[in-house]
Amino acid sequence: MGKNTPLQTFCFILSTFLAEFVACLLYYTVVLSSVMTNTSSVSRAFTEAAAYIAVLSVFMRENAAHLDPLVTIQLVVMGRYGAPWYYMFCQLLAQPLAAIVATLLIWAMTPGFDKSLGLGLESLAFGYTPGQGLLAIFLGCLITYSVLLWMLCSQGVDNYYIHTGGDFKQNTIYTLSVGFSHLCVGLGFGRIAGGYYSWYLYFFPGVISGTIDSSNWWIWFVGPLMAAIFQVALWFFWHWIDGMAFKPIYHISKKQGDTDHPHRN
Secondary structure (H helix, E strand, O other): OOOOOHHHHHHHHHHHHHHHHHHHHHHHHHHHHHHHOOOOHHHHHHHHHHHHHHHHHHHHHHHOOOOOHHHHHHHHHOOOOOOOHHHHHHHHHHHHHHHHHHHHHHHHOOHHHOHHHOOOOOOOOOOOOHHHHHHHHHHHHHHHHHHHHHHHHHOOOOOHHHOOOOOHHHHHHHHHHHHHHHHHHHHHHHHHHOOOOOHHHHHHHHHHHOOOOOOOOOHHHHHHHHHHHHHHHHHHHHHHHHHHOOOOOOOOOHHHOOOOOOOOO
16 A cells, blocks of 8 residues: 555545544534533533543544543544544644633623623532542542543454444444443533543633632642553553463363353453
């Protein structure tokens, strides 16, 4: 197979950018809308999980719908990005642009373009300390990052740019697993600091509306970063342990009616 022409490379980058932008725009708009309309944490959890499943179902085969810069960076660090590492910049550009556009769309839906409503800005629930909020965000991100990344790799779709695309069962398992992980996080931690934690979903609505919490804003930055670092460290530690582990060979004579263990070499 020959080398791609400059035009083919450009079209690949553009398609990746557009897929990530549209996926993020759809998801971010739903998330910010559910926050701004002051729906209950339970309703938000189901709404955001449904939006995630819908977006993954459409865009998974295009770029896996990262929807978060830390997911993109984690895949690159883990060596599971599926394309040259520098291609990640098209996704890292698409994600903040989508967050800005989504915030402006939510602003356009507010009565009288009232920015004081926060435009979907997350906030720490009354009675909780910043430390408790940080722990909730860390655990929530760790769960969602781990399920998304480990399922993406274990289901054999880590190299999604050349994904077979025809395995409906594989795609369905991945999509539902990631979606339900968001639902669990939303139901478990949503009432403390929101149901889904992303730098962009906090930063851009806060900057555009001018309503960032001057004392607690840092937890939406530190929490996801801590979870991403821990998840990547866990990934490499597991691979090191798996490589060092003693793996016995299972072999029973076929005369006894058995075959070799399918998962051992």
